[in-house]
Amino acid sequence: MGSSEAAMLPVKNQxxxxxxxxxxxxxxxxxxxxxxxxxxxxxxxxxxxxDAADVMSAKAKLLANLGWSESDVQVCVxxxxxxxxxxxxxxxxxxxxxxxxxxFGKSSLxxxxxxxxxxxxxxxxxxxxxxxxxxxCVRRTLSHGTTTAAYYATVDVAxxxxxxxxxxxxxxxxxxxxxxxxxxxICLDYYKDESAEQSIKATLESIAYIKEIDPTHEIVSPIxxxxxxxxxxxxxxxxxxxxxxxxxxxxxxxxSENTDEVKLVSELFPDSKSYADVYDKHGLLxxxxxxxxxVHITDDEADLIVARKSKIxxxxxxxxxxxxxxxxxxxxxxxxxxxxxxxxxxGGYSPSILEAARHATLASRHLAMDIADRKERERVKLTVxxxxxxxxxxxxKVVGLEDKIGGFEVGKRWDAQLVGLGVVQPNxxxxxxxxxxxxxxNGAANGHPTQGGHGGDAGNVDIFGWExxxxxxxxxxxxxxxxxxxxxxxxGRLVHSRQ
Amino acid sequence: MGSSEAAMLPVKNQxxxxxxxxxxxxxxxxxxxxxxxxxxxxxxxxxxxxDAADVMSAKAKLLANLGWSESDVQVCVxxxxxxxxxxxxxxxxxxxxxxxxxxFGKSSLxxxxxxxxxxxxxxxxxxxxxxxxxxxCVRRTLSHGTTTAAYYATVDVAxxxxxxxxxxxxxxxxxxxxxxxxxxxICLDYYKDESAEQSIKATLESIAYIKEIDPTHEIVSPIxxxxxxxxxxxxxxxxxxxxxxxxxxxxxxxxSENTDEVKLVSELFPDSKSYADVYDKHGLLxxxxxxxxxVHITDDEADLIVARKSKIxxxxxxxxxxxxxxxxxxxxxxxxxxxxxxxxxxGGYSPSILEAARHATLASRHLAMDIADRKERERVKLTVxxxxxxxxxxxxKVVGLEDKIGGFEVGKRWDAQLVGLGVVQPNxxxxxxxxxxxxxxNGAANGHPTQGGHGGDAGNVDIFGWExxxxxxxxxxxxxxxxxxxxxxxxGRLVHSRQ
Numbered sequence: 001m002g003s004s005e006a007a008m009l010p011v012k013n014q015x016x017x018x019x020x021x022x023x024x025x026x027x028x029x030x031x032x033x034x035x036x037x038x039x040x041x042x043x044x045x046x047x048x049x050x051d052a053a054d055v056m057s058a059k060a061k062l063l064a065n066l067g068w069s070e071s072d073v074q075v076c077v078x079x080x081x082x083x084x085x086x087x088x089x090x091x092x093x094x095x096x097x098x099x100x101x102x103x104f105g106k107s108s109l110x111x112x113x114x115x116x117x118x119x120x121x122x123x124x125x126x127x128x129x130x131x132x133x134x135x136x137c138v139r140r141t142l143s144h145g146t147t148t149a150a151y152y153a154t155v156d157v158a159x160x161x162x163x164x165x166x167x168x169x170x171x172x173x174x175x176x177x178x179x180x181x182x183x184x185x186i187c188l189d190y191y192k193d194e195s196a197e198q199s200i201k202a203t204l205e206s207i208a209y210i211k212e213i214d215p216t217h218e219i220v221s222p223i224x225x226x227x228x229x230x231x232x233x234x235x236x237x238x239x240x241x242x243x244x245x246x247x248x249x250x251x252x253x254x255x256s257e258n259t260d261e262v263k264l265v266s267e268l269f270p271d272s273k274s275y276a277d278v279y280d281k282h283g284l285l286x287x288x289x290x291x292x293x294x295v296h297i298t299d300d301e302a303d304l305i306v307a308r309k310s311k312i313x314x315x316x317x318x319x320x321x322x323x324x325x326x327x328x329x330x331x332x333x334x335x336x337x338x339x340x341x342x343x344x345x346x347g348g349y350s351p352s353i354l355e356a357a358r359h360a361t362l363a364s365r366h367l368a369m370d371i372a373d374r375k376e377r378e379r380v381k382l383t384v385x386x387x388x389x390x391x392x393x394x395x396x397k398v399v400g401l402e403d404k405i406g407g408f409e410v411g412k413r414w415d416a417q418l419v420g421l422g423v424v425q426p427n428x429x430x431x432x433x434x435x436x437x438x439x440x441x442n443g444a445a446n447g448h449p450t451q452g453g454h455g456g457d458a459g460n461v462d463i464f465g466w467e468x469x470x471x472x473x474x475x476x477x478x479x480x481x482x483x484x485x486x487x488x489x490x491x492g493r494l495v496h497s498r499q
Numbered sequence: 500m501g502s503s504e505a506a507m508l509p510v511k512n513q514x515x516x517x518x519x520x521x522x523x524x525x526x527x528x529x530x531x532x533x534x535x536x537x538x539x540x541x542x543x544x545x546x547x548x549x550d551a552a553d554v555m556s557a558k559a560k561l562l563a564n565l566g567w568s569e570s571d572v573q574v575c576v577x578x579x580x581x582x583x584x585x586x587x588x589x590x591x592x593x594x595x596x597x598x599x600x601x602x603f604g605k606s607s608l609x610x611x612x613x614x615x616x617x618x619x620x621x622x623x624x625x626x627x628x629x630x631x632x633x634x635x636c637v638r639r640t641l642s643h644g645t646t647t648a649a650y651y652a653t654v655d656v657a658x659x660x661x662x663x664x665x666x667x668x669x670x671x672x673x674x675x676x677x678x679x680x681x682x683x684x685i686c687l688d689y690y691k692d693e694s695a696e697q698s699i700k701a702t703l704e705s706i707a708y709i710k711e712i713d714p715t716h717e718i719v720s721p722i723x724x725x726x727x728x729x730x731x732x733x734x735x736x737x738x739x740x741x742x743x744x745x746x747x748x749x750x751x752x753x754x755s756e757n758t759d760e761v762k763l764v765s766e767l768f769p770d771s772k773s774y775a776d777v778y779d780k781h782g783l784l785x786x787x788x789x790x791x792x793x794v795h796i797t798d799d800e801a802d803l804i805v806a807r808k809s810k811i812x813x814x815x816x817x818x819x820x821x822x823x824x825x826x827x828x829x830x831x832x833x834x835x836x837x838x839x840x841x842x843x844x845x846g847g848y849s850p851s852i853l854e855a856a857r858h859a860t861l862a863s864r865h866l867a868m869d870i871a872d873r874k875e876r877e878r879v880k881l882t883v884x885x886x887x888x889x890x891x892x893x894x895x896k897v898v899g900l901e902d903k904i905g906g907f908e909v910g911k912r913w914d915a916q917l918v919g920l921g922v923v924q925p926n927x928x929x930x931x932x933x934x935x936x937x938x939x940x941n942g943a944a945n946g947h948p949t950q951g952g953h954g955g956d957a958g959n960v961d962i963f964g965w966e967x968x969x970x971x972x973x974x975x976x977x978x979x980x981x982x983x984x985x986x987x988x989x990x991g992r993l994v995h996s997r998q
Contacts, residue, residue: 101961102970102976103974132926136928136961138927139928139949320864323868323880351959365820365822366865369822377822383605427631428638429634430635449994449995450641460849462598464632464635474602478601479848479849481980483956495949497948
């Protein structure tokens with residue numbers, strides 16, 4: 001079955017031409033103009049000619065180097081002002097919660113779980129409902145340029161399998177985690193694994209299914225998913241650790257999102273020194289572990305996480321919405337921890353990692369507001385370039401795919417998006433927009449309403465023409481949305497496009 | 500000239516049918532279903548029939564009450580799931596800075612002004628450039644449902660007049676302020692009024708022009724605009740106060756946005772007790788004064804603002820972006836101060852008051868994070884209903900138009916928007932969206948990319964069908980954008996529409 005999936009079939013050799021932007025370092029974007037990138041039939045970048053006199057000479061040189069004939073390749077040229085950017089990596093997202101985005105009221109983590117989240121997740125054992133929500137979620141994240149996502153599903157195996165199959169079908173690179181939550185008293189009776197044993201059995205079923213549909217895990221991989229320490233028995237966590245070692249699987253869980261949660265963990269695990277220590281004692285703090293949030297971790301916990309080479313998913317939109325706190329990304333970087341971004345829907349309301357990048361800069365500024373020392377206050381602020389690093393190469397390291405995705409180098413996969421921004425005409429209208437009389441009347445009386453949304457909506461980013469490339473990218477980060485993501489590729493395959 | 504403006508010409512009598520949502524109180528939205536609203540040819544609401552058995556009976560009763568014949572009225576019916584909402588009021592926005600939205604780097608107020616803002620504002624003395632930027636700004640804010648805006652223009656009279664004429668032309672209710680900034684040493688030589696005298700002369704020219712094009716200020720009004728205390732001489736501020744009293748004009752300025760700015764004010768005005776006291780001593784703290792930001796005002800300043808009945812424009816997106824701080828809306832309300840929302844472009848990056856409402860809830864949560872007392876921490880958080888009050892009725896009070904706009908009552912003007920949300924189909928696609936094979940394959944292999952943006956892009960709000968109305972509105976607040984604003988009316992006139 002697996003080998004017949006379109007997402008894994010060979011595509012035609014491709015040459016992409018234009019401007020390419022990706023992270024040179026965590027601090028700096030690299031702008032490659034008049035550049036040609038060659039992608040082979042398996043989706044691997046096999047050649048790059050950068051900074052030529054023009055794109056045609058870049059293309060000619062690249063084809064000659066590879067011995068490719070132009071007639072055998074598919075060519076994609078970015079239009080003036082457009083640019084190719086690495087696909088986004090969502091390192092923490094709950095697919096079933098997609099139906100609840102924006103619905104959280106004044107709640108914070110623990111009451112939010114009981115009031116909004118568990119009832120919705122539980123309801124997705126109805127597969128028609130799961131199909132509706134998961135389809136909408138995956139299509140939505142893809143349209144925002146998310147080429148790789150680390151998904152939490154629910155406890156239900158069949159619905160989790162459906163999500164796995166769906167990601168493979170539309171071609172979104174994904175880690176799929178059936179959620180383990182077996183602790184009585186904390187998990188509600190209507191939504192929990194019956195026992196540690198049953199939790200492990202269900203997890204293995206989900207792993208087997210993914211192995212069956214994508215044997216090499218080229219697109220879809222299983223990920224072990226103890227929900228969070230309070231929801232799991234020691235027995236379940238020890239068993240998951242055993243599976244982790246035997247199958248060398250990635251792990252995802254939550255840590256120190258909220259102070260009440262931290263307190264609960266200390267009460268439930270009185271023998272552990274800290275929240276991080278709970279996971280460490282259960283063998284779950286591995287180099288392949290993604291820890292979501294880490295808002296309130298201590299120095300000792302950070303040191304332990306570094307020692308174990310575990311990674312952190314920063315979810316600023318969620319942390320602001322649920323009043324969880326302001327995670328210290330600069331401090332995590334200082335410690336040497338790898339950090340990526342997560343939408344954390346529906347703790348976070350937005351499906352967009354671009355919006356998560358935006359919120360990462362804002363959350364760092366709220367953190368800065370409380371810092372008295374002027375130099376340190378400036379230092380903790382994240383820049384646009386840094387936020388985009390978190391969204392791409394940072395995320396790639398967090399999900400353990402830094403050799404495969406996150407930037408444009410020979411040997412990496414073509415997981416990318418084509419970004420197009422709106423261009424303002426001298427009369428103030430935008431390209432592709434139907435021009436109402438008002439726009440070119442220069443103030444003369446008229447009775448025609450302005451009109452939007454016709455013939456290709458360029459979105460909210462308005463480029464006036466005098467902006468430097470750095471300013472264009474900043475405009476994209478702050479006002480961009482899915483309308484600016486014109487094409488999305490995963491593994492060389494076009495998986496989403498729009499006008 | 501004025502009377503020929505389309506924005507002020509009579510329209511046909513209208514009846515609007517469907518669901519209407521507006522603020523009942525600052526804490527609670529009012530949902531009116533199966534309701535009919537009648538708007539006369541001057542744009543005034545003349546009748547409301549609410550909560551009928553169905554819209555047709557609401558319409559019949561309304562027409563009978565008014566003695567209107569159906570053939571003489573234009574009828575607008577909201578589709579299933581759509582609702583009418585009051586137009587948004589942007590109580591603080593710099594039109595010239597629109598070209599810079601998203602461009603602020605790691606700056607904060609004072610260096611941001613010198614590095615990004617003054618060079619751009621100065622450049623708009625080129626009227627072609629001003630036309631391009633102002634057109635784009637007004638069209639953009641209108642498309643986001645902003646029916647009333649309190650604009651800062653620049654020091655340039657001709658460009659300010661152009662903005663006034665443009666707002667009248669497209670029919671956006673606006674307060675237009677030529678910016679007064681005459682203090683040498685603080686204002687840069689290349690961008691300032693030559694003297695206090697010249698500043699007042701230019702201000703009066705701008706006022707006279709607006710009087711000429713809109714004699715009754717039905718759509719466009721002048722507003723006195725001392726930029727902020729540090730940029731103005733005492734002489735200029737005293738003269739503006741004199742004009743204010745003589746012409747009974749509104750005033751807009753900035754207060755206590757940033758701690759360095761507060762320090763600067765105390766150095767420049769050593770005889771004043773506080774920043775607010777500077778304005779009060781110059782006669783500028785009036786019931787018609789809009790004070791932007793007020794992030795760092797003291798209790799005494801708040802008491803003075805209450806005593807003078809001045810109003811506050813809360814600009815959360817700007818305050819987060821420029822690391823200015825977290826304004827205390829609950830505390831302002833406790834004091835009895837009227838508060839509205841401002842986008843503060845380009846300190847704020849977003850043209851949308853809906854996004855400002857969203858950020859108001861988030862900023863209040865960041866404020867809450869630092870509060871130890873659990874009850875008080877919960878209390879300072881703003882709800883969706885409260886944020887939407889700030890965006891409509893709150894803003895109406897701030898600009899002094901609470902008798903005219905901000906809600907749906909007989910006697911008020913029809914300044915409104917029709918909001919439509921995306922509806923998810925059982926296969927996970929959305930209404931109006933081109934369905935790619937993936938969406939209805941239920942997981943079968945396919946090679947077709949998903950496609951967006953065709954045939955009416957419903958935006959990012961996904962309604963699954965089981966959401967309560969309160970949850971639909973919350974989804975709109977958190978993921979809505981201009982795509983959800985289907986129609987916009989000012990004074991009964993349709994001024995913007997989209998598919």
